[in-house]
Each structure stands twice: as structure tokens, then as C-alpha cells.
Amino acid sequence: MAQHNQPSKSALIHKKRKCDDSVPCREDDSWPRFIVIKGTEEKPISKISPFAIHKQIQNVAGTVKKVSKMKSGSLLVECSNKSLSTNLLTITTITNFPVSASPHNSLNSCKGIIRDRSQYLGDLTVEEIGEELSSQGVTDVVRFQIKKNGNIIKLNTYLLTFRTPTPPPSITLGCFGIRVDMLIPNPIRCFTCQKFGHGSKQCRGTQRCFKCSDEGHEGTNSYSESSKCVNCGESHFSSSRDCPVYLKEKNIIKIKTERNISYPEAKQIASVSNDLLVSNRPSYASKVVRSFSHENTQTRMTWPIDADNLQCCLLKQNLTIKY
Ligand SMILES: [Zn+2]
Ligand SMILES: [Zn+2]
């Protein structure tokens, strides 16, 4: 009898696609969590007493979530609610020395991807979509496209910029809900020195061959060369996605993006996680890392945060451990 009360499969799909009023508007969510407080040239923050800084932040805004020092010497303050953030932006002095506060340029926004497989958005322009999605915290929309046989083909994948540190799990396109995936960029490798983390324009290193790792040539020649990686010394090209240094970088960027933290913080977490993995089960870990390096699924790979959730990650990724 109870079964008759169950909605049919098609009704379930219909219900899922019905306009969902319970999805909160993200307009209220778009206040800056991360605020930068700068001193002046004559009186940089480093010259101001940390006790005075603490007292003044407390007076102006209240108890903030976290205060850290940036490479530039300015303070990065993380606020846990809108009123703290709004108040902190009004700070102008600390112990009579002028300071200025402004939202952090990149930490207060993030990018997410939607795959519009049902083509809800049809031929709407990115401007039209951006306008409609503005109330859900979207500030920019880019549609992916590819060039094929000289023609530009528009894909149904869109890159959205949100004015929040992390993207929402889903948004609504009018009446339809759609999942938002976090954009995790691939590591940048310099085409000059072959190291990770910077591009050729910022390179201060010397030209190394991406094939044999020798100095003085680029590796763009057509003849075959013996392979040696600049980054790990193993016998593969420096461009190899199997390179353990590339995979390490990829993991750091993943942690950085998912937790919305700085690169040095993410690097520290990644190294602690790797240490844990190795020190807990040395033989097990080394076997796993070796077998990972032979998988051809780097783009879908998730590295474990610790040894205990390794199996869980592998199951999610449909990867198998080779013993
Ligand atoms: Zn370089
Ligand atoms: Zn070479």
C-alpha cells in the first residue's frame, strides 16, 4: 500500500527540476571575508606594536577569525561575519598612525564551472547570463569554446566568477538547478627553466631543455634525446604528468583552492600529509605512490590527506592499488 504513495520516477525528476524557492539568494553572502590592512611607507605595519594592532582591530571591528602577515608586510584579516568586515573596512589609524583597509583582490572571489548538458541556457549571451545570475553572487561568465577546422564551436561549459571565497554547490538557472564544480587549475611550469610556480616572463633561471634537462637548448629539435626531468631527475620529460614533483604541485594547488588558503599554507599542509602517509605505513605508501605514477588518470586524481582516507579517495576515483 505504501508503495502506491511513492511518486513515480518521472514525477521525481519533475520535482527535482521545479523552481526551488528554498535556495537562498547569495546577495547577502557576498561581503569580503578577507581584508588587507596596509600601513604607509614611513610607518609600515611591521613598525607598529602587535598588541596595538590587536587592540585597535578589537575596538573597531571586534574579534576577527584570523590575522596573518602577508609577504608585503601588510596584514591579512579574515572576518567571520558581515558586520565585522564592514566595520574593519572603516579602520584608518592604529596608535595614531594612518592605515588603510581594503578587500583582498583574489581571496574574496572564486571560480566555478557549470556543465549545461541539458542546454538550459541555449543561445543566451554571457552578458545576459551574468545579469540573471548576479543575484546568486556571479560577477563574470565565460563560455568555453574550441576551434575545429577553422570554425569556433561553443561548448555548453561555463566558467563563473563568484564574489565569495568558495563557490556554492549549486545555482539555479531560472527554474532549473545545476551543480557547480570548483575550478582547480593545473600547476604552471616555466618553459625556460622548467620549474613549477612561475611563467617564462617571470623566470630568473637559465634555459633548460624540457627533454634532457641540459642547459643551453630548448628541446624543440626533432631528433630524439634521452629523457631526464629537471624537477625530479627521473627519466621522463619535464612536461610529464607522471612526474612526482608535478603531482605534488597539483596536490598543493588543490588544497590551496579547496580551502581558500595561501600557497605556503597549502604547501605546509601537503608536506605534513605526505610525511604522515610515509611515516605511518612506509612500504604501503611507497607502493601506492609508485602505482599512481603509472596510472594515466592524473587529471582525475585526488591525493590523500592522510593514510586513513587513502582507500576512500581511491574508491571515489575508481582507481585500484597495485600490490
Ligand atoms: Zn623559470
Ligand atoms: Zn635536450
Ligand SMILES: [Zn+2]
Ligand atoms: Zn619529474
